[in-house]
Amino acid sequence: MTATIDAIRRGRIFYLFVMPFAVLTILFGVWPILLSIQVSFTASATALRPEPTYVGFANYAKVFADPIFLASLSRTLIYTALSVVANLAFALAFAMLLASALITRGNLFFRLALFLPVVTPDVAGYVVWRWLYDRSFGALNAFLDIVGLPAFAGLSGKDTAMAALLIAELWHHAGFYMIIFLANLAMRDRSLEEAAHIDGATAWQRWRYVILPQLRPALIINTVYALIQFLKTFTVVVVMTKGGPTDATNFVSYYAYQLFDQGRYGEATAMATILFAVVIVISMSAYLIGERGARR
Amino acid sequence: MRMRPSDILLRIGAYAAAGVVSLVFLYPYWWMLVSAFRPTRAIMSNPLKLFPERIDFSIFSEIGRIGGVDLWVYVWNSVLITGLSTLLSVVVTALGAYALVRRPDLPGFRFLRYGFLVAIMYPYMLLVIPVYIVMFKLGLLGSHAGIILFLALGPIQFFLFEQFFRAIPGEVIEAAIIDGASEAQILFRIVLPVAAPISATVALITFLLNWSQWFPILIVSKSPDTYTLPVALLSMNSELGSNFQGIMALAVLTTLPIAVLFLLAQKRVMEGMASGAVKG
Structure with missing residues (x-):
């Protein structure tokens, strides 16, 4: 005990340095999370009072019995799976193209074109996409009409709304995954490719067995980031669809927010806790699967 | 060939x-x-x-007032909130990450680091909901201060500084201690001067990220008086019978400063975001 106090006394200047960071982390990080978990065990009507009524796991039971939530959860998982695959495949393909010997001049222009949407305010980007898809204002259907392709229902179609969101989100995020792949590609050992080439490996074999294994670090990072990113998809829904048409894009975080907006704090925070658990379990397992593969 | x-x-x-x-x-x-x-x-x-x-350019005078607030108020809020939260973020995160890297053994430091890591894993829009309750309890709802404080913490800022401080060789600091330098002297004379480039990178990235923020600002605000450009754009876009040309003009105002800043500093931004992500 005295040893601890002594350590604190001698390290007091470091406590001074860390103080503002600690205050912000506790006030706007740790405390809200604990509060959120606490509220998830209380009755919504009393949640904000000094003495809330505790209801045990009733909110969780209510959430798991709610067909809208269950549909929303499976919709979120499907959307996440599709988005992760689409974004990573696209980003990897484009990074390979830019890293290849085929493209020398203009490399920076292509990089900038794909990365600019990453730093563009997401609200502004999605607002523009929302109107691009519009049937009367939008450029997309006007273009499809000119080249003689059938119209794309976009955000107004029950079956196309999710695809429309996926495309807009890919536009916003793919550049980020691309630069991670490019950083990894720049660090690879090129002599291995030459050796494989001399040994008579085809281009496909060189890519599959020489280059791809070296991209494992970028693949793990991107997969974990993309999983976290798309599991909590929110802004694009608020800007473009508000969960519609008929719940076709009502993902968990948006549904939880709607409940919060209606004052159903208990259920909203229970949903938040469930989504948090899902995010942790899925991203940790993706990470562990990736790491185990690396050791083999 | x-x-x-x-x-x-x-x-x-x-x-x-x-x-x-x-x-x-x-x-x-x-x-x-x-x-x-x-x-x-x-x-x-x-x-x-x-x-x-x-x-x-007449559209810009046509959208001179949105939601009962002058357009220039949104512009000013964007500049003020983004600028101050960026400044705060760089100072607070640099000092915090430095202390945590130098003395991870001190009581409470390990807990603080884990607390921070869990907080950044928590789905952002769901963290914002309880933050509303916290802001309510602290009396910060509807204030610029509440928004600025909340936007001052972010994962990429912390990882960039942590990575940088870890790479400073221990011998440099030990030599200074042997020469009788105090911890304050080590920080201000040795560490901070070499940390200037990384601080510039962090400031740049934080500015870009915080300019785009909308949800925490919407939640902490009580009226459009504290809205920034993206929040104003969102509320204009949600109105019925919307003014399409006006929405596009506001989107241009929201995007243009950030696009110019990014193009001027693209190398630093892309490298910084890649290495901050690789660390996390």
Whole structure:
């Protein structure tokens, strides 16, 4: 005990340095999370009072019995799976193209074109996409009409709304995954490719067995980031669809927010806790699967 | 080395693919810009026109008041909130990450680091909901201060500083201690001068990220008086019978400063974001 106090006394200047960071982390990080978990065990009507009524796991039971939530959860998982695959495949393909010997001049222009949407305010980007898809204002259907392709229902179609969101989100995020792949590609050992080439490996074999294994670090990072990113998809829904048409894009975080907006704090925070658990379990397992593969 | 005809074809194909994809990615910006200068009726009759009929800035005076608040208030809020939260973020995160890297053994430091890591894993929009309750309890709802404080913490800032401080060789600091330097002297004379470039990178990235923020600002605000440009854009976009040309003009105002800043500092931004992510 005295040893601890002594350590604190001698390290007091470091406590001074860390103080503002600690205050912000506790006030706007740790405390809200604990509060959120606490509220998830209380009755919504009393949640904000000094003495809330505790209801045990009733909110969780209510959430798991709610067909809208269950549909929303499976919709979120499907959307996440599709988005992760689409974004990573696209980003990897484009990074390979830019890293290849085929493209020398203009490399920076292509990089900038794909990365600019990453730093563009997401609200502004999605607002523009929302109107691009519009049937009367939008450029997309006007273009499809000119080249003689059938119209794309976009955000107004029950079956196309999710695809429309996926495309807009890919536009916003793919550049980020691309630069991670490019950083990894720049660090690879090129002599291995030459050796494989001399040994008579085809281009496909060189890519599959020489280059791809070296991209494992970028693949793990991107997969974990993309999983976290798309599991909590929110802004694009608020800007473009508000969960519609008929719940076709009502993902968990948006549904939880709607409940919060209606004052159903208990259920909203229970949903938040469930989504948090899902995010942790899925991203940790993706990470562990990736790491185990690396050791083999 | 002479190229074979098949190589030339391959090359043309590669440029065509990269070019088409890049133009598709850039087209929304062009469309936004052109639409901001075209009357709504003109866009409806021909959405694909590549240039406006005429250059006319009157739309910006037309959207001079949005939601009962002057446009320049949103601009000012964006500059104020983004600028101050960036400054705060750099100072607070640099000092915090430095202390945590130098003395991870001190009581409570390990807990603090884990607390921070869990907080950044928590789905952001769901963290914001309890933050509303915290702001309510602290009496910060509806204030600029509440928004600025909340935006001052972020994962990429912390990881960039942590990575940088870890890379400072221990011998440099030990030598200074042997020479009798105090911890304050080590920080101000040795560490901070070499941390200037990384601080610039963190400031740049934080500015870009915080300019785009909207949800925490919407939640902490009690009225449009504390809205920034993206929040104003969102509320304008949600109105019924919306003014399409006005929305595009506001989107241009929201995007343009950030696009210019990014293009001026693109190398630093892309490298910084990549290395901050690789660490996390």
